[in-house]
Amino acid sequence: MHESIVVYSRFRFFKIAAALVLVSLGLYIWDSPKGGIPNGGTWLGYGLGTIGALLILWLMWFGVRKRRYGGGTVKLESWLSAHVYLGLALIVVATLHTGFQFGWNVHTLAYTLMMLVIASGVFGLYAYLRYPRLMTENRKGMTLDAMMQQVADIDRECRESALQLGEEINRAVLDASQNTKLGGGMWRQLSGHDPNCATFAALHRIEELATKAGGSEANELRRLVTLMTRKVDVLRQARRDIQFMALMQIWLYVHVPLSFGLLAALITHVISVFFYW
Amino acid sequence: MAERFTVAIIGSGPGGLSAAGRAARLGVSHVLLERTDHASDTIYKYQKGKLVMATPDILPLRSDMDFKLGIREDILGTWDRQLKEHGVNVRYKAEVVAVKGEKGNFQVTLADKSVIEAEYVVLGIGLQGNINKLTCPGADQPHVEYQVDDPEAFDGESIFVIGAGDAAIENAVALAKQNKVAIVNRSGEFARAKQGNLDLIRAAIDKGLVEAYYNAAPVKVTGNTIVLKTADGEVEAPCNRIIARLGAVAPRKFVESCGIVFPSADPKSLPEVSSTYESNVPGLYIIGALGGYPLIKQAMNQGYEVIEFILGHELEPADEPLLKEAFKSLAPAKVSEVLVRIRANVPLFAELNPLVLRELMLDSTLHKPKAGDVIFKRNDYTNTFFTIVDGEVEIQVNPNDPKQVVVLGRGAFFGEMGLIAGRRRSATVVARGNAVLIETARRTMIKLINSNPSVKREMDRVAIIRQIQTYMAPNTSVDDLMELAETASLQKFTKGQTLFNQGDAGDDVHLIRTGSVTVSRRIGGRDTVLNYVASGNYVGEMALLTDAPRSATVKAAVAVETVKLEGQAFKRLVAKDERLRQELENRFRERLENNARMEALPEAGSIIEFLINQGVGEATDVLLIDESLCVRCDNCEKACAEIESHHGMSRLDREAGPTFANLHVPTSCRHCEHPHCMADCPPDAIQRAPNGEVFISDSCIGCGNCQRNCPYGVIQMSAPPPHKPGLFSWLMFGLGYGPGEDKSLRKIKKEGVTKHAVKCDMCKDVEGGAACVRACPTGAAIRVDPKQFLTLAALR
Incomplete structure (x- = not known):
């Protein structure tokens, strides 16, 4: 009964977008403008440009619609499905509008920004389709809060266990306890692991020391190593969780600002065309 | 020489007070006898600050004493003041031990052996009777107490609460906030308590807030310890306060010694009284809880009225104007005439005591629909119950053909299926000419069914036939169904209980009338769920058709009630009814196909099993996230x-x-079929909207019962957060918080703001x-x- 945005309403918006693309392509091939060079200034160029500009405005309206919680009885999913397919159709519509005339000017800037926005959107679509499932698999029924709680619990056990062991081990455990970080900067979150993880380093150190130990100390050390290994595993799981969350959000930090850049460039493009062409 | 009064009123509860107040106002010589040293002991023993309800709201108060919804202290204060103002002749510490004599000449003996003579006696002693006391050595010390006035008055003490009832649990949980509390339970579990309190005490024990001693009893109390006898021998524990909540003995012995007869040996049965509250002993009147009226307002009205009746005054009942209004459509018939007509025409209500019938009518609406008016539609989610006083209605039994109708006439009832199954209406009902109908609320009807076995019996009898007809054999006449219905019995199953097991012999068919079941089969050593069957369907017909043992196990997904039909009788019916046989064959084939597919797709079965374990089986509408x-x-x-009405929560x-x-x-x-939250809502604030949404109305008093009763933890108690400025103010000036919810605001405790229950209303108004x-x-x-x-x- 669940339906993803891709297949939503039996590919309704895919069909609409495909029709738009096919009609645009057909007209472009059929049309033979004066001078033989297709460009934005022909009747077809103006037509495609108008459709493209309106599409951009409508696509940007999604950001407003998403936040108008009370507004409209149409499901947001329907909007997003349309946003995706019509956004993709824009590639063809806008490219045909250019007539493949590019240059170092504000017009091509608007085109480039648009393509970047669409590219980031495509990544977003990929992220939305791929990561939710991976995230659930990685979580194994736990929430991030539960993982953190588990890390804290294991940590306490580690410290208790270390109390009966030597100074050096205590220092390693304490260091792991105080300097292990989850999250952090953008790259750290996106990478999904921490090469300088204090717990991992401490585990390494304790394993080294464990090989030298004997008797009852060795027993206690084995217990500690087991605990620390569990902690490393939970930390890895938590970092993966944070990574997926970051991957599902990061593209919006490109998609949205670039959209506003595109809007500015688009306005400049339209005004300059009408006033100075 | 004994003192002599016109009326002796025994018990100064709300009823007794009100009677004494009326007698004083009318200048009737009277005495009000109270066992303790204060008036209204039952309310006096409520916890400090407890909100006292003034239900039923619709009933006007008729008394010389004031009473409205308020906290315990205010109510008691008002009454004490008014007892003085009205010049009531009240005698405290006057425990009555015997009432002898007859009308005009009663002798009331007090515990101090003095005797008071009275022409009439009014008994308003309630049901609390004498509280049970601790009897072990040392139990007479002052730190052994039998009530908790204000749990917050104790701090840092080690308290033992003895008892396992509601009062003990409420005290233990309240005291545990500031004290070390143990609860001593004579048996192995808390079986007597209300579900809400049960959850409370279990949670408190799980969290370690209250220590529990099971199968234990106190054997000795010293100044600062208590000795308990437990299964593991005697245990001595430090203890500086003991709260014993051991319940009370109903004063039946005393009441019977006055010559009053109880209708049955059932400990819950109450003496019968006439419409003027007179018992079987002439001149001896019973008011309040002992007469079957446990609500404060009812008792107060009766107190007023009983004095008027004793004086021989004619008096309209307090609810007369309300009933007059309710019966307006039948004017100019008088209220009493309408009531007689209802009683004569509706067998279901014929045996009700006149007062119960009046009360029922207060909670009901009388309709006089025009011919062709729709009473309710198929698939509506309304759950009221209808009885036909006069005229006829048509039930459209076939959704595809409105012409196919069953006609119900005078005295019949309908709408009981919604009441039983908690699901949508199963048919559309249309009025014929001159119909007069009574529409009764779900809660009122459930109360009536639970307290009147005759009503329940009659409803079940009719409902069984209707359910067979609706869900199994819509084309068979009632006469043909009678034989099958005779063999039918109602069976109850708790969640997880099996109706029958794979491989069992047996050919009974179960028609599910409440709840839902799962069908599973053992495949490769493991139970695989093959099907989920909701109420309104039947199971067990496969064995009947094949004469083979049960091919699958059927288990109750939630609490289930079925109509069990005997296989042989069912077979005879099938032999008579060709369409039914075809229908059964079709269903049988569909089941076989479904089972074969499900066996090939074990994951779907696992999902069904998972969802059933999550309680989805009793849901009507559940939020699922992929x-x-x-x-x-x-x-x-x-x-x-x-959402605006969600106040940012x-x-x-x-x-x-x-x-x-x-x-x-x-x-x-999940908007359950039989919402757990609705079960114990004092102001009846939880309702079901016509489209099925279970919502909490503004009349919520914040008691928290629903939160405790909900097994799924979806109800929160919350004060509304402060006003939230608009999105623009947030964006431009940083006022308030952004879209969504700021959970930190929920924790802010504001003085004088009561918390209310908050839950999903499925955006019913959006x-x-x-x-x-x-x-x-x-x-x-x-x-x-x-x-x-x-x-x-859906799961493929």
Whole structure:
């Protein structure tokens, strides 16, 4: 009964977008403008440009619609499905509008920004389709809060266990306890692991020391190593969780600002065309 | 020489007080006898600050004493003041031990052996009787107490609460906030308590707030210890206070010694009284809880009225104007005439005591529909109950053919299926000419059924036939069904109990009338769920048709009530009814096909099993999130909080709740068939809207019963957060908080603001429906009826 945005309403918006693309392509091939060079200034160029500009405005309206919680009885999913397919159709519509005339000017800037926005959107679509499932698999029924709680619990056990062991081990455990970080900067979150993880380093150190130990100390050390290994595993799981969350959000930090850049460039493009062409 | 009065009133509860107040006002010589040293002991023993309800709201108060909804102290204060103002002749510490004599000449003997003579006696002693006291050595010390006035008055003490009833639990939990509390339970579990209190004490014990001693009893109390006898021998524990809540003995012995007869040996039975509250002993009157009227307002009205009756005054009951209004459509008939007509025409109500009938009518509406008016439609979610006083109605039994009708006439009732199954109406009902109908609220009807076995019996008898006709054999006449119905019996199953096992012999057919079941089969050593069957369907017909042992196990998914039909009688009916046989064959084939497919798709069975374990089986509408689509944006929660009537509070917790095979059941209301939250709501604030939404109305008093009763933890107690400025103010000036909910605001405790229960109302007043689902950008969140979702087609 669940339906993803891709297949939503039996590919309704895919069909609409495909029709738009096919009609645009057909007209472009059929049309033979004066001078033989297709460009934005022909009747077809103006037509495609108008459709493209309106599409951009409508696509940007999604950001407003998403936040108008009370507004409209149409499901947001329907909007997003349309946003995706019509956004993709824009590639063809806008490219045909250019007539493949590019240059170092504000017009091509608007085109480039648009393509970047669409590219980031495509990544977003990929992220939305791929990561939710991976995230659930990685979580194994736990929430991030539960993982953190588990890390804290294991940590306490580690410290208790270390109390009966030597100074050096205590220092390693304490260091792991105080300097292990989850999250952090953008790259750290996106990478999904921490090469300088204090717990991992401490585990390494304790394993080294464990090989030298004997008797009852060795027993206690084995217990500690087991605990620390569990902690490393939970930390890895938590970092993966944070990574997926970051991957599902990061593209919006490109998609949205670039959209506003595109809007500015688009306005400049339209005004300059009408006033100075 | 004994003192002599016209009226002796025994017991100064609300009824007795009110009677004494009336007698004093009318200048009737009277005496009010109270066992303790204060008036109204039962209310006096409520916890400090307890809110006292003035239900039923609709009933006007008729008394010389004031009473309205308020806290215990204010009510008691008002009464004490008014007892003085009216010049009531009240005698405290006057325990009555015997009442002898007859009308005009009663002798009332007090505990101090003095005797008072009275022409009439009014008994208003309630049901509390004498509280049971601790009898072990040392129990007479002052730190052994029998009530808790103010739990917050104790701090840092070690307290033992003895008892396992509601009062003991309420005290133990309240005291545990500031003290070390142990509860001593004579048996192995808390079986007597209300569900809400049961959950409270279990939670408190689990969290270690209250220590529990089971199968234990106190054997000795010293100044600072208590000795308990437990299964492991005697235990001595430090203790500086003991609260014993051991219940009370109903004063039956005393009442019987006055010559009053109880109708049965049932400990719950109460003496019968006439419409003027006179008992079988002339001149001896019974008012209040002992006469069957446990509500304060009712008792006070009776106190007033009983004095008027004793003086021989004619008096309209206090509810007369209300009933007059309710019966307006039948004017100029008088109230008493209408009541007689109802009693004569409706056998279901014929045996009700006149006062119960009046009360029932107060909670009901009398309709006089025109011919052709629709009373309710198929698939409506209304759950009221109708009785026909006069005229006829048509039930459209076939959804495809409105012409196919069953006619019900005078005295019949309808709408009972919604009441029983908690599901949508199963047929449309249309009025014929001159119909007069009584519409009664669900809660009132349930109360009536529970307290009147005759009503329950009659309803069950008719309902069984109707259910067979509606769900199994719509084309068979009632006469043909009678033989089968004779063999039918009602069976109850608790959650998880099996109706029958795979391989069992037996050919009984179960028609599910409440709840739902799962059908499973052992495949490869493991139980695989093959099907989910909701109420209104039947199971067990496969064995009947094949004459083979049971081919599958059927288990109750929730509490289930079935109509069990005897196989042989069913077979005879099938032999007579060709259409029924075909229908059965079709169903049989469909089941076989479904089972074969489900066996090839064990994952679907596992999902059904998972959802049933999550209680989805009793849901009517549940929020399910497909985690392979959910991008964790929490737009669902934000949208919920942003609904205007939700005051910035989300009613769902997306992340909480279990997940199986990417299917996540978030913490959000499922709008159960028989909502647990509705079970014990004092102001009846929890209602079901016509489209099935279970919602909490503004009349919520914040008692928290629903929160405790909900097994799914979807109800929160919350004060409304402060006003939230608009989005623009937030964006430009940083006022308030952004879209969604600021959970920190919920924790702010404001003086004088009461918390109210808050839960999902499925956005019943919002155009477009549930905001959570509408706001989900990826289609991960859907709301479904399990009947539709727990099927092969949906899970494939």
